[in-house]
Structures are given as structure tokens and as C-alpha cells.
Amino acid sequence: GEDVEQSLFLSVREGDSSVINCTYTDSSSTYLYWYKQEPGAGLQLLTYIFSNMDMKQDQRLTVLLNKKDKHLSLRIADTQTGDSAIYFCAEVYSSASKIIFGSGTRLSIRP
Amino acid sequence: DTGVSQNPRHKITKRGQNVTFRCDPISEHNRLYWYRQTLGQGPEFLTYFQNEAQLEKSRLLSDRFSAERPKGSFSTLEIQRTEQGDSAMYLCASSAEFSGASSYNEQFFGPGTRLTVL
Numbered sequence: 001g002e003d004v005e006q007s008l009f010l011s012v013r014e015g016d017s018s019v020i021n022c023t024y025t026d027s028s029s030t031y032l033y034w035y036k037q038e039p040g041a042g043l044q045l046l047t048y049i050f051s052n053m054d055m056k057q058d059q060r061l062t063v064l065l066n067k068k069d070k071h072l073s074l075r076i077a078d079t080q081t082g083d084s085a086i087y088f089c090a091e092v093y094s095s096a097s098k099i100i101f102g103s104g105t106r107l108s109i110r111p
Numbered sequence: 112d113t114g115v116s117q118n119p120r121h122k123i124t125k126r127g128q129n130v131t132f133r134c135d136p137i138s139e140h141n142r143l144y145w146y147r148q149t150l151g152q153g154p155e156f157l158t159y160f161q162n163e164a165q166l167e168k169s170r171l172l173s174d175r176f177s178a179e180r181p182k183g184s185f186s187t188l189e190i191q192r193t194e195q196g197d198s199a200m201y202l203c204a205s206s207a208e209f210s211g212a213s214s215y216n217e218q219f220f221g222p223g224t225r226l227t228v229l
Contacts, residue, residue: 004153042115043154043202043220088153098144098167099218101153 004102006089011108018076020105022089025070029091032065033099034074038085046074046087081109113137115221117203123227124193131189132224136205143186144218145178146202147171154202160186161208193228200225 006022024032033048049056049063049072056063062075076083089102116135124130136143141162146154157176158168162183172178175193180186190197204218 042222043204045217048217090153098156098159098169099146099154100156103151103153 004089004091004100006087006102006105008103009106009108011110012079014079014081014109014111016079018074018079018083018107020074020076020087020089020107022072022074022102023070024072024089024091024100026091026093026100027067027070028093031092032063032072033088033090033092034061034063034072035088035090035101036085037088037104043088076107079107079109083107084109115203115205115219117201117221117224119224120222121225121227123229125229126193126195128193129189129191130193130226131187132201132203132226134186134188134203134205134221136185136203137207137219138184140205140207140219141183142206142208142216142218143180144204144206145186145188146204148200148202148223149198157188190226193226195228198226198228 003025012018030051031048034046036044036046047058047061049065060077064073086104086106088104090099092099118133143160145157148154156169157172158178160180163180175191178188200223202223203221206216206218
């Protein structure tokens with residue numbers, strides 16, 4: 001079946017690293033995504049990882065994929081107030097098909 | 112602005128009324144997707160078009176819902192006899208079509224239409 005799970009809330013201190021975790025069930029997923037959603041704004045694709053990769057780094061973002069455990073994580077280094085948002089983990093079979101989203105993790109930053 | 116646009120941005124209606132939403136995708140994109148997002152949840156897939164052909168529909172898309180993309184450009188999503196449970200954000204996304212084993216076609220999302228059914 002198709003299911004993506006993630007914790008609902010995360011609070012970190014400004015300047016620390018944030019790690020958002022996600023588990024998924026479909027081992028045939030081709031791509032795994034992280035989307036960001038800010039209040040009143042549309043969904044923004046932050047980064048994605050192809051299923052045959054273990055890690056991807058993009059500036060302050062690091063994505064780790066453990067295919068054996070079907071676990072995906074997003075690390076945001078030096079977390080800033082502008083990183084406050086809801087972060088969605090998502091999976092897709094192929095780039096043409098529907099995206100299966102998790103329920104989102106709300107990241108809040110404390111001073 | 113060359114992104115995905117959706118109209119209206121907000122719609123308040125009374126239970127039992129019909130509503131129609133419009134999505135204008137990025138002009139060169141031939142794929143168009145509709146999703147629904149309720150409060151505290153991630154978006155859920157509703158349906159998907161490639162050009163004017165509707166290729167997949169979710170079980171969430173009851174008989175009261177119909178989507179069209181008559182000329183392969185803009186799309187409309189109509190909900191008949193709205194119910195309070197239809198209250199949600201309706202998101203549209205579009206993507207281009209590239210071939211190849213390692214091709215990646217990002218879905219670009221619009222700002223959504225927020226529907227409130229009273």
C-alpha cells in the first residue's frame with residue numbers, strides 16, 4: 001500500500017540543525033521528495049532524491065535515504081526563522097504519476 | 112507571472128450548491144494534476160490529465176466531482192451538491208513531459224483554491 005508517515009511537530013533553536021524524519025511503505029517508489037509549505041503560499045519543492053541514491057546535499061539541505069528501512073530524512077543546517085514552515089515528505093512511482101504526501105511536519109524556530 | 116494560476120483563490124458556498132474551480136497550468140506543460148488538502152493533512156491526489164485525456168482518478172473523486180481539460184490547456188474541477196466535508200484547499204499542479212530513464216519532471220503547484228462549505 002501507499003503510506004508516508006512523519007512526525008507532526010519539531011521545535012529547534014535558531015542556528016541549530018533541524019532533522020525531519022519520514023518513513024514510507026512503497027519500495028517501488030522512484031523519487032522521494034521534500035516539499036515546503038508556508039502560510040498562504042503554494043507548495044515549494046525543496047529537494048528530491050532518486051531511489052538509487054543514499055544521500056544528496058544541496059547547500060544547507062542534506063537528504064539521507066535508507067532504502068532497507070524505507071526511511072528518509074531532511075537535515076537543515078543552521079536553521080533560520082525563515083525556515084519556519086510545514087515540511088512534507090512525499091514519494092512517487094515515476095515522475096509522471098501522482099505524488100503521495102505525508103501529513104507534514106510543522107517546524108518552529110525558537111530564539 | 113508564468114507559474115500555475117488558480118481561480119478563485121477563495122470560495123464560500125452553501126451546502127448543496129455547485130462550485131467550479133479553474134486551473135491554468137504553465138503554458139508548455141502537458142500534464143495537469145488536481146489534489147485536495149484538508150487542514151492538518153498533506154495533499155491527496157484526485158485526478159491527472161495528459162493533454163486532454165484524463166488518465167487516472169482517485170477513489171476520493173466521487174460522482175459529485177468532475178474534472179475536464181477540454182483543449183489540453185486549462186482545467187476545471189466542478190463539485191456538485193457540495194457537502195461540508197468538501198471544505199478543503201484544492202491544489203492544481205502541472206508538469207512537462209520528458210522521456211528517458213533518468214528524466215525528472217517536477218510538478219509545479221499553484222496557490223490553491225480554498226473552499227468553505229457552510
